[in-house]
Amino acid sequence: MAVVDHKTFDTNDADKEGVSEPSRTGVYWAVGLILVILPAFTGEFILSDIVSRILVMGMIALSLMFLAGYGGMVSLAQLTIAGVAAYMTAVFGTSAITEISIGLTWWIAVPIAIIIAMIFGTMVGALSVRTEGIYTIMITLAISAAFFFLANQNYDIFNGFSGINQVLPPVFVGVNWGNTIPFYYLCLFLAAVSYALVLYVSRSPFGLALQGIRDNPRRMAALGFNVTAHRIAAYTFASLVAGVGGVLMVWMNTAISPGAVSIAVVIDVLVMAVVGGLGHPVGAFLGAAVFIILETFALDVLETLGLPGERFQLLIGIGFLVIIFWSDDGLLGLWRKWRERSAKRDPLLGDLEGDGK
Template sequence: MATLEKMEAYGSETPQWFERVPPAYWVMTIVLLVLPAFVSDFVMFQIMGWTNITGLIALSLMFLGGYGGMVSLGQMALAGFAGYMVAIFGNSAVVEVSQGWPWWIAVPLALVLTIIVATAIGWLAVRTAGIYTIMITLAISAAFFYFTRQNYQLFNGFQGFNSVLPPKLFGVDWRGPMTFYYLTLFWAALGFGGVLYISRAPFGLALQGVRDNPRRMAALGYSVTSHRVAAHAFAGLIAGIGGILLTWQSSQISPGTVGIGAAIDILVVAVIGGLRHPIGAFIGAFIFVILKTFAVDVLVALGLGGERFQLLIGLGFLIIVFFSPDGVLGLWERLRSHSKRDPLTGEERGGRSQ
């Protein structure tokens, strides 16, 4: 009921645009801004760039699951849809299909269409709950994967599109290691700040109220369905931005990008990081990218064969979830609460004795 109390407080107080930023956020911001001065191009482009992109897509799932109580396996499909739209309306090596429109038309159009598709998916998914929502979104993801694989007139079939590059805005090559890192960091920070702000705005508080007690929220006059569908639309926008950046990073988009494995990967990223706070999506993304990048090298060094790298990723996932169902954030909260307790009495240090 804490969410409903916060909503009542909004009725008597004017929402603050800016709240006091924790010191840890300032430290993290400074570290990320100066990071290119200390790391290689590979780390900037492949590790951190991929982390920011994967974190954005996982952030869309975190928003739905953490604040809306809706688990969707369709976020990677939405990201891939946005990437396909940029390739189709913009420029690529497949000149027979790509329209060659300028980026300032292709990119916004791709995002608008992604929001429309996300709204349609949400309109279908919110009429179910639990495992049925997961199955509907999984079925949509699978259908989109097979459609892109078999359709050659629009999606160029199995080959997809290559040479899909970001525009050279202001004469800058935005696919360079440093520039692309800052490009992804900008959108990751914008997505993170947007989700954090909305979660504390009236809409976000109402969405959390719908998550906790939909019947009471409906009795108070809130449209449960409208809030859930709007949450899917906003999550689709975040996933679409991540999908466009992913397409620009790899300079291609194909059915493999939107496969079932990729949809499961986003769920794993969100669960590893934790669904209780937006930062969890990026923590999970960083862990996933590190495992994905270096798992093969570790297994080869151990003499186990590089083809079993998914095993190491799966073990890492199981270990984190086993010790903390809430992911890394949950584990961090448990460690903090444990450190605040007196080892002899078990009470929190500094607390009043009763």
């Protein structure tokens, strides 16, 4: 199997300059095929603790990427929005904390949770788009912190520090979706749908208008676009993606506690999105993959480097700084840079040769 994978990627490398559609489609098929047949030759641990986590965190990073990459709004509230969906799944569904959980079946509780997360996300958007640019980071960070402290201290809805546990994925059409392999396919399906949806929306008239607003809000306003409404709608859409990710997050851990929505994790999601690259939806999953693989194997990596094993944050921080210093757009940017450097350039125009110009 490995040989075949390798070949597919080699083909892609060979015609990297053309970026012709067939090769890209080929990559999609190859990656999709690998992901679909992955359970056949990986263990439980890799599937549940690495790949499923990558997909779930990737979805939350994807919603950040959508706002930052297409909307120009770096929102640090996306994990918090996912956290709202996760808490609401626990509150409206079933859990071990019977005083809090209402106990609705999952197909009522989950839509309610996602809708509440979307309402919350829209409100966050409405507040933060009132100021411009760099202020968004400050405001959304403050909102995330407020939610964390609220969840930590409130026992009526959020059950305080210990959170809500025993939030189990449903048993549906005879399958227990909490088992490793079904849960993996659930994550894979929803991540693929979110990915395709984000790509689709980015090419829709709405997405194009949003990118126009990112580049020049004043001109778009002069052209008759309602800048504020577009930005808030972008938040609503991103909240949908984050909300679905949040539901998967609570099912994956079968619990939700304030620690899952703390500032450290908020920053982790930002690191994932930025390290992967904000230019394309695939960056979010790429970043999540790098982050989670590093996190899992940090002990080994650090010990080979001769550092104490618990210095994972140091590794992440330095890696993050290196990526920011060296690349304009995370790993995707590095890839693009490397491709351009290795290609022959027209000496006068600087265009890539064979670009059809």
